[in-house]
Amino acid sequence: xxxxxxxxxEIASLKRDIVKMASLCEKALYGVSSLIDGExxxxxxxxxxxxxxxxxxxxxxxxxxxxxxxxxPVAKDLRSVSASLRIITDLERIGNNSLDLAEAINYxxxxxxxxxxxxxxxxxxxxxxxSSSIDAFVMRNEEKANNVIKxxxxxxxxxxxAKEQLIRMIKTSVDGIEEAPDALLxxxxxxxMGDHCVNLSRQxxxxxxxxMNV
Amino acid sequence: xxxxxxxFIFTTVIVVVxxxxxxxxxxxxxxxxxxxGIANELLSxxxxxxxxxxxxxxxxxxxxxxxxxxDENGNVLYDSMADSDEMENHLERPEVQxxxxxxxxxxxxxxxxxxxxxxxxxxxxxxxxxxRLSESQSSLYSFLLSSLPFIVIILAVxxxxxxxxxxxxSRKIVEPINRINLDNPLEGDxxxxxxxxxxxxxxEQKGEIAEQIKLLERDKNELELIVKSMKDGLILVRSNGDxxxxxxxxxxxxxxxxxxxxxxxxxxxxxxxFFSIIEKGTANGRIKVEGRTVEVHAEVVNGxxxxxxxxxxxxxxxxxxxxxxxxxxxxxxxxxxxxxISGYSELIMRDQVDKDHIKEFSSQxxxxxxxxxxxxxxxxxxxxxxxEADVTFSDVDVNAVAKDxxxxxxxxxxxLESNADLRIRGNATLIFEAIxxxxxxxxxxxxxxxxxxxxxxxxxxxxxDNGIGLSPYDRERVFDRFYRVDKSRSRQTGGTGxxxxxxxxxxxxHGAKIEISSSLGEGTTIRLVFPH
Numbered sequence: 125x126x127x128x129x130x131x132x133x134e135i136a137s138l139k140r141d142i143v144k145m146a147s148l149c150e151k152a153l154y155g156v157s158s159l160i161d162g163e164x165x166x167x168x169x170x171x172x173x174x175x176x177x178x179x180x181x182x183x184x185x186x187x188x189x190x191x192x193x194x195x196x197p198v199a200k201d202l203r204s205v206s207a208s209l210r211i212i213t214d215l216e217r218i219g220n221n222s223l224d225l226a227e228a229i230n231y232x233x234x235x236x237x238x239x240x241x242x243x244x245x246x247x248x249x250x251x252x253x254x255s256s257s258i259d260a261f262v263m264r265n266e267e268k269a270n271n272v273i274k275x276x277x278x279x280x281x282x283x284x285x286a287k288e289q290l291i292r293m294i295k296t297s298v299d300g301i302e303e304a305p306d307a308l309l310x311x312x313x314x315x316x317m318g319d320h321c322v323n324l325s326r327q328x329x330x331x332x333x334x335x336m337n338v
Numbered sequence: 339x340x341x342x343x344x345x346f347i348f349t350t351v352i353v354v355v356x357x358x359x360x361x362x363x364x365x366x367x368x369x370x371x372x373x374x375g376i377a378n379e380l381l382s383x384x385x386x387x388x389x390x391x392x393x394x395x396x397x398x399x400x401x402x403x404x405x406x407x408x409d410e411n412g413n414v415l416y417d418s419m420a421d422s423d424e425m426e427n428h429l430e431r432p433e434v435q436x437x438x439x440x441x442x443x444x445x446x447x448x449x450x451x452x453x454x455x456x457x458x459x460x461x462x463x464x465x466x467x468x469x470r471l472s473e474s475q476s477s478l479y480s481f482l483l484s485s486l487p488f489i490v491i492i493l494a495v496x497x498x499x500x501x502x503x504x505x506x507x508s509r510k511i512v513e514p515i516n517r518i519n520l521d522n523p524l525e526g527d528x529x530x531x532x533x534x535x536x537x538x539x540x541x542e543q544k545g546e547i548a549e550q551i552k553l554l555e556r557d558k559n560e561l562e563l564i565v566k567s568m569k570d571g572l573i574l575v576r577s578n579g580d581x582x583x584x585x586x587x588x589x590x591x592x593x594x595x596x597x598x599x600x601x602x603x604x605x606x607x608x609x610x611x612f613f614s615i616i617e618k619g620t621a622n623g624r625i626k627v628e629g630r631t632v633e634v635h636a637e638v639v640n641g642x643x644x645x646x647x648x649x650x651x652x653x654x655x656x657x658x659x660x661x662x663x664x665x666x667x668x669x670x671x672x673x674x675x676x677x678x679i680s681g682y683s684e685l686i687m688r689d690q691v692d693k694d695h696i697k698e699f700s701s702q703x704x705x706x707x708x709x710x711x712x713x714x715x716x717x718x719x720x721x722x723x724x725x726e727a728d729v730t731f732s733d734v735d736v737n738a739v740a741k742d743x744x745x746x747x748x749x750x751x752x753x754l755e756s757n758a759d760l761r762i763r764g765n766a767t768l769i770f771e772a773i774x775x776x777x778x779x780x781x782x783x784x785x786x787x788x789x790x791x792x793x794x795x796x797x798x799x800x801x802x803d804n805g806i807g808l809s810p811y812d813r814e815r816v817f818d819r820f821y822r823v824d825k826s827r828s829r830q831t832g833g834t835g836x837x838x839x840x841x842x843x844x845x846x847x848h849g850a851k852i853e854i855s856s857s858l859g860e861g862t863t864i865r866l867v868f869p870h
Contacts, residue, residue: 133578140579140604140616147608262605 131195135204138187139262142208145180145215146258148173152222153254153317157247160229160238170226177219181212188212200331207331211261214320214327218254221313221320228310232303237293241286241307246314249279253321261328269325279318286311341515345508353500361493365482372481373457377444380459380471387471388463404456406470408434415467426450428470433460437468446475571632571648574639579603579616582643591648593628619644624651631655667820671713671834675706682706709834716836719771720819723843729765736760736769736799740792743773751789752777758796762868764848772844775837776801776864782833783823788861800853800865808856817842817852841866 152173159167188209191197197205232238253275260268287308294304329335380403387395387405395405400418407415412429414422428434436443437460449456455475460468514528523537523544565572571588575581579602586596592606600606603616607625611634615621619638624631630652636644682699685691691699737756744752762769773792780790780803788804808816808823815821820835841864845852849869856862 136578136602140602140613143604143608144613147610147613150608258608262602262608 131191131197131201134191134195135197135201138184138191138205138208141180141184141187142211142215143258143262145177145184145212146254146261148177148180149215149218149222150251150254150258152177152219153247153251156222156226156229157244157251159226160235160244160247167226167230170223174219174223177216181216184212185209200334203331203334207327210327211324214324218317218320221317225310225313225317228306228313231306232310234303237301237303237307238310240293241289241311242282243286243307243310243314246279246282246286246311249275249282250314250317250321253279253318257321257325257328260325264328264332266329266332269328272325273322276318276322279315283311283315340512342508342512345511346504349504349507350500353504354497357493357496357500361489365489368485369482376457376473377459380457380473381442381461384459384461384469384471388461388469400471402474404472406472408468408470410438410466410468431458431460433458433470434468436460437462437470570650571646573603573606573646573648574643575603575615575646576643577616577619577641581606588646588648591627591630591632591650615644615646664819667835668717671820672710675710675713678706679703679710713834713836716834716840720836720840720843723768723840723847729768729847731763731765734762734764734766734769736762736794739766739769740773740794740799743770743777744792746774747777747781749781751784751787752781752792753789754792754794756794758794760794760796760799760868762848764868768844768847772841772866773799773801775841779833779837780805780862783862797870798865798867800863802861802863804861807858807860807862808854809858813854813856816854838864 152170155170155173159170188205191205195201229235229238229243238244253272256268256275257272259265260272290304290308290311293301383403387398395407395416398405398418403418405416405418406428407417408428409415412427412434414425414428416422417425431445432447433443433445436445441462443458443460445458445460447456447458448454449472456472457475458470458472460470462468514530515533518529518533518537519525520540521544523541529537565583565585568585568587571591572583572585573581573588574583581600581602584600584606589596589598589600589606594600594606603612606612607627609625611621611623611625615634615636619636621634621636624633626632630650633649633651634646635649636646639645682703686696686699737759740754740756744754777790777792780801783805784790784803785805791802793800793802806823812823816823817838819839821839822833822835842852844850845866848866851867853865853867854862855865
């Protein structure tokens with residue numbers, strides 16, 4: 125860590141580190157989407173990314189603590205640091221979920237079922253939400269963050285329809301489908317990732333405006 | 339400190355000091371004159387007493403004054419204020435001593451008898467008695483005190499006047515300096531001569547500065563214009579990642595709108611490459627943005643930040659890829675006939691072929707050599723088309739060229755159908771090559787000797803066949819270099835896979851459009867439509 129005298133500089137550096145961590149999450153999710161298309165992309169890559177994300181979380185957490193203890197930030201600065209602490213938790217969960225998702229997808233011998241329940245569409249949706257929420261974080265843009273929160277409804281309905289589709293498939297299936305539990309888990313992981321994006325956006329809005337009632 | 343204030347204070351102090359000093363001298367002189375007057379008066383009084391006209395001395399009221407008579411031995415004979423018997427010897431008194439030697443004596447001192455500062459005048463009378471008259475000095479001071487208010491009033495008036503005048507004067511002196519017009523310092527004629535070199539210098543430097551600013555402005559505009567019209571992206575960042583400057587090309591290359599504002603590099607992109615620019619200052623690499631490849635070079639500038647250059651290299655990459663593919667294809671295609679040639683000839687060389695097969699093998703060698711020759715011809719033709727920038731254009735009679743092609747092919751199944759007299763601006767050799775390749779292709783992929791029609795219309799010519807036809811997939815690729823629909827078949831027909839790409843190059847050279855209609859098993863029609 126470079127020693128700086130200015131709290132603004134320290135918070136800016138904190139923000140950079142968070143964005144870097146977030147870009148790792150984006151990469152992990154991108155890796156998952158190429159996994160589903162069968163374009164190679166080893167699950168080990170996602171494992172490495174997930175490890176890196178966890179490491180970043182610990183580093184940024186320490187950084188936040190250092191700023192809190194040494195600078196005693198107040199008002200907006202305090203909100204920034206405290207929001208950072210919660211944002212990295214969400215990002216870490218997203219990274220972890222990406223790995224779980226990749227594993228669930230890997231268990232599915234037959235990837236067709238994933239396409240049938242619209243998993244690629246869900247991944248696309250989550251990627252969009254993640255990118256938008258990071259964009260919102262980088263530009264401190266409340267409007268974008270609010271859009272992410274609204275976007276979650278789309279993801280939820282995608283999850284519900286995936287679940288219904290699975291139920292139909294189980295009912296009509298003759299040979300039985302072993303992939304159904306993993307497919308449902310994968311969809312649920314994606315739904316959880318969407319929730320984390322929403323949390324992230326809420327934290328951002330709070331740190332910018334101090335408004336808790338979003 | 340303001341100059342006017344300084345002037346004001348200086349003049350005021352000088353005048354006030356002068357007034358006070360002169361006043362004190364005047365007062366002193368007045369005091370001395372008064373003292374002398376008192377001495378004379380006291381002396382004349384003593385003379386009057388001495389003349390004896392007063393009579394009984396003891397009945398005289400001296401008021402505040404004190405009369406003393408002393409004999410030549412210093413014994414006090416009479417004193418108007420004290421008892422003479424109790425008084426000590428007065429011989430040693432300075433005024434007495436002075437009177438004894440000079441007839442008259444003066445002194446000012448504290449009286450030991452009355453314990454009061456006294457002014458003494460003594461006189462030696464003719465009978466040797468010393469007469470002394472003294473007056474309290476306080477009467478002298480009271481005179482001064484009585485005139486003091488008057489003096490103070492005069493002083494005050496003078497000082498007030500001085501304040502007013504010096505205030506006015508200092509303002510008056512400073513005014514021309516204040517009036518100097520800094521935008522045009524030489525105007526106005528009431529300027530002090532001492533200031534004129536300074537003012538002239540200011541005027542000159544003002545001109546120089548204006549000139550410099552103009553130059554800077556021009557440089558700045560030039561730079562801005564260059565940066566703005568650059569096709570490559572340029573970003574200047576501080577070492578903490580704040581963007582100092584970004585041109586529109588950079589925004590476009592990063593897939594953003596030119597109207598958007600970016601404060602930091604991470605707002606622009608979250609590529610790992612950009613993080614390493616923030617951390618290390620330098621980075622080189624390629625990133626993918628919306629399907630395009632962008633090359634990024636970042637260099638540290640003065641240790642303050644970095645300059646990042648962005649180039650769109652997707653076209654270059656595509657071209658490089660195409661070239662690599664072409665070379666790979668060429669070498670592969672050249673190797674295939676050579677493998678056969680060297681294989682067959684090796685067998686013959688080692689005498690491993692019986693007499694009956696020698697003829698068959700050598701005809702194979704001959705065919706492969708011919709194929710190789712054809713291949714090299716085609717590759718040369720196509721690279722000529724690629725490289726030659728200017729081919730000479732003249733009026734070409736397409737009908738005549740078509741006849742030449744039919745003559746050289748000499749195959750009865752090819753028929754010419756001329757519906758119009760097509761004359762174009764072009765190169766006859768290239769047109770010949772195009773028609774030849776089209777017809778040749780049709781013959782190679784013909785079925786059952788179906789007739790092939792070379793049709794010439796008002797602004798186009800076409801070759802129609804009833805051959806094997808093309809699938810939609812093949813239709814898209816048949817103009818690619820070395821692309822062959824059916825590899826095993828083209829080995830028999832001796833195709834090189836370059837024929838149609840030669841046609842395509844020729845068409846591009848002439849600005850002609852290629853229309854292809856074909857379906858599997860129903861034959862193919864390829865038409866070249868020329869612009870008017």
